[in-house]
Amino acid sequence: MNVLKFGGTSVGSTNNINNVISILETYSKKQQVIAVVSAVGGITDKLLKAGELAQSKDEAYLNAFEEIKSIHLKLLSDLNPKLDQKIKNTLEDKLANLKSLLDGIFLINELSPKTSDKLVSFGELLSSYIIAESMKARGLDALRKNSQDLIVTNSNFTRAEVNYEITNTNIVGYFTEAKQQITILPGFISKSQSGEITTLGRGGSDFTAAIVAAALNVERLEIWTDVSGMFTANPKLVKQAYPIESLSYQEAMELSHFGAKVLYPPTVQPVLDLNIPIHIKNTLEPNAAGTKISADAVVKVSPVKGISNIDQIALLTLQGNGMVGIPGFSKRLFETLAQEKINVILITQASSEHSICIGIDQKEAIRAQQAIDLAFENEISLHKIDPIIVEIDLSIVALVGDQMKSHQGISGKMFSALGKNNINVRAIAQGASEKNISAVINNKDVKKALNALHEQFFEVKTKQLNVYITGIGNVGEKLIEQIEQQHSFLKKNLQIDLRIIGMSNSRKMIFNEKGIDLSNWASQFHYAEKSDLKGFLKRAVDFNLRNSIFVDITASEEVADMYAEYLKNSIAVVACNKIACADTYDRYKQLQDLSLKYNTPFLYETNVGAGLPIINTLKNLVASGDKVTSIQAVLSGSLNFIFNNFSDRKNFHDTVKQAQYEGYTEPDPRIDLSGIDVARKVLILARENRTNLNLEDIENESFLTEANRNSKSIDDFYETLIEDEAHFQNLYASAKAKNCRLKYVAEFNKGKAKVGLKEIPEGHPFYSLEGKDNIVMFYTARYPEQPLIIKGAGAGADVTASGLFADIIKIGNK
The missing domain is CATH 3.40.1160.10 (Acetylglutamate kinase-like)
Structure with missing residues (x-):
């Protein structure tokens, strides 16, 4: 039967x-x-x-x-x-x-x-x-x-x-x-x-x-529902969750107690006493295997069988110096709750006996608070203990598995996964049987926590990265193209599932919590909502996805001003925008401190040298104890392109135009030609070398005329270039007469930095620098005479996008 x-x-x-x-x-x-x-x-x-x-x-x-x-x-x-x-x-x-x-x-x-x-x-x-x-x-x-x-x-x-x-x-x-x-x-x-x-x-x-x-x-009891068994996690919150083949009675009870709605523990006690197996089956998929619950559950490789959660929890804390060494406080606390018919879901107590913390249903929090304060009215009035502390809008996430007690490091992996996603743990409970490890977290972090833990314990070590991109211009398009092209490779070889969740340009923005379809992303902008920087941040925060990364591919000060908020909300920042790191030293330091405080990466390799590993190399030198004494560099791919193509046979105006047309300069070429861009880059390098400098401390020897510098618009600027062609021809002629080439050079030495146009003699490493290439020479205690040299393409959409991509992958590998 x-x-x-x-x-x-x-x-x-x-x-x-x-x-x-x-x-x-x-x-x-x-x-x-x-x-x-x-x-x-x-x-x-x-x-x-x-x-x-x-x-x-x-x-x-x-x-x-x-x-x-x-x-x-x-x-x-x-x-x-x-x-x-x-x-x-x-x-x-x-x-x-x-x-x-x-x-x-x-x-x-x-x-x-x-x-x-x-x-x-x-x-x-x-x-x-x-x-x-x-x-x-x-x-x-x-x-x-x-x-x-x-x-x-x-x-x-x-x-x-x-x-x-x-x-x-x-x-x-x-x-x-x-x-x-x-x-x-x-x-x-x-x-x-x-x-x-x-x-x-x-x-x-x-x-x-x-x-x-x-x-x-x-022989068995079958429970038919609308899901194919008990899942490794709530499938509505964790897409990758899958049915558990076999559970022990105790594991099923723990999972059910902590939110798995398929089974209500007290009701199956009659069959449990007789060791009658329970099968959870799906009415909509009757042929699916479902989950078997029995005394002889199959033991799998993973000691963790499932992850569950209870939402809308209130945390009550009874604390005070008057509790230490005095018996009876716990008894009175739990008797008070029992009299009020309030069920205690979680208990944790400090070994100092200074506090007892309990979790209850949030709906009962006020009643519990009033009853406890009344029960301990005398001790509160004598300041032996504090009035009960109530925290609401919390949830419990729990790992469940009979075999967890036989495996070391389960708790470490659990709290490491939560910590890496900046999920704050308010309380922890683990029984001596080690069948359950519970953590109390904020309600808003439940989905992220479940996904992070599921990724840690149940997936083939595939790490999901959720990316938000602001600035869909030439570089942005190349980055999207590279991400689409490499998606399968990353998943197969690096176990990284890289998804773009949000994109925005100056006019519109689009989102898809499950990942934007990159095969036709551009067409989605036709029906997109109006772009809004704060709205873009809010959506990223509200999605609250694990391993979230904001990528700034703009030259906007407004966007750079948002970095701190992204970091505070545990969203990593990857930027080719130099404004934030080249702003005041205090602001630069604030972003570094926020990155450390919230354990959230802030990477900006493309600030200097596009895709070249300049900043990373400098950081490694400093971290390894080397002392950088001097830096010499050509850091502007656009200026190098201009001075490599400008000659007595091609005027300066046309050369700049060509550089802008080919995408080597900013939309406003004055930013490049003024030297401010190079000054920002050497400032960033100086700061990475632990030198407290600000932009105004950088000596900038401009090669432009006064008319060029005072131009009121881009068109006006180009007009002044035509008018002042003789000035630029004189610069070229002077260098040629000395068998030199013109290079815009950044220098850092003995705590001071400067940028300016230099006549580079033949034989110098900068002399043969072609096209849009950059070069950096690090003189250090370990490289005192022959510098450590990094050389390569320092401008262009492809290489800048690849530098951003590398920073994203670096976060994925963290």
Whole structure:
């Protein structure tokens, strides 16, 4: 004999009920089947709501009743196209009884626990009737048996306690004589020894199934729901979650206690005592394996079986110096909560005995606070202890697994994963059995925490990076192209799943929490919302995804001003925008400090030399204890391109135009030609060498004329270049006469820095620097005579994008 329980979602629609009937028909061909059914999904809540409206003299209870009536009549009609009028009449009679009960509640303005039990019992009575009659109409050997005739309880209404001696005798006696292949039992409902209607409380349908299965000592109990078993984590929050093949009773209880809604622990105690296996199955996918819960669960390689969570937790802390060494505080605290019927979900106590911390349902926080403060009123008035401290909007995340106690480092991995994502842990609890490790965190961090932990313990070490890009110009387009091209490679070879979640330009912005489709990203901007820097930040913060990275590919001061907020919200920053790092030293230091404080990377390799590893090399030199004494560099790819192409045969104006056209200069070429860009770069290098300098400390020897420097617009600037061509030809001629080449050079020496145009003689490392290349020479204690040289392309969309990409990957490998 098989016992199957079908929950509210399994009987929540015509299609689902048809699936239930199909499953029962298949089972009944082999042996007798008992099906315990819940009320139609949502009906119990609707019945309670109707009762509350009636009690409060609100005639809207009639509308609530009509909705309930309509749902059930439609279900019966849809399931039975050739409906027997007698069946419909019987259902309408039952609904009329429900209406009479609601009318009575309305008239006497009272809804006692006894009446409430009678009211909600209609849910299971109606659903079981509809299912049984639909099966009989299809020629199946089915019969509905009222569970109230079998399960006998005391009169503790809304959560009655079962009299197992009478109940087991009733169940065995009935099913010993029962001849039908399929028996439909309404779950949740029962009767007291005096014949009054009672209910079995939360999880009552599971309880009914467990009581019947245990009484008949069946081979297994099947719980049918809308998911294919118990999952490694909540699949609504963790896309990568998957069904767990096998669990021990204890593991299943822990997962259920911590939020897994598939099973309610207390209700399965009858089968647990008899070691009857429980199978969790999916009504919508009956062939799926589901989860088997038994005493001999299969042990997998991973000691962690699942991750679960409880939301809306309040943390209560009782603390004070007067508690130390004084026995009885814990006893009084928990007695107070017990008297108020407040369940304690989590307990942790400092070894100093200075404080006790407990987690409870947030809805009970105020009542608990008032009761505890009253209980310890005397000690509080004498300042022996503090008034109870209450923190709300918290959640518990928990790792569960029987074998965790046999493996070292589980807690370390758990808290490392949370810490790397800057998820603050408010309290920790771990029992001596080590089947459960719990952490209290902020509600808003639950999704990120579950995903981070699932990634740590259940995925093939694939790290998901979630990227937000501001600035979709030439460099931005190249970066997106590179990310799309390398996505499979990164996932296969580096175990990095790189997704772009948000993009914005100066006009519009787009988002997709699951990752933007990079094959047609540009077309999505046609229907995008208006761009807003603060709105872009808010969306990134609200998504609260693990391993989030903001990439700035602009030259905007407004965007640079946002870095601190991104870092404070645990979102890493990757920037080719030099403004933030070249601003005041205090601001530069603030961003470095925020990066350390929030354990959130702030990378800006492309600030100097585009894709060249200049900053990283300098950091490594400093970190390894080397002392950088001098830096000489050509740091402007645009200026190098200009002076390599400018000659007595090609005027300066046309050369600058060409550089701008080919994307080597900023949109405003004055930024490059003024030397301010190079000054910022050498300033950043000086700061990375632990030198406190500001931009005004950099000596800037400009090669431009006064007219060039004072131009009021880009067009005006180009006009002055034409007018002052003789000036530039003189610069070229002077260098040529000395067999030198013009290079714009940055220098740092003995704590001072300067930039300017230099005549570089033949044989110098800078002399042969071609095209848009950059070069940096580091003279250090370890490289005193022959400098460490880094040389390569220092401008261009491709190499700048690759530098940004490298910083993103560096964060992924952290």
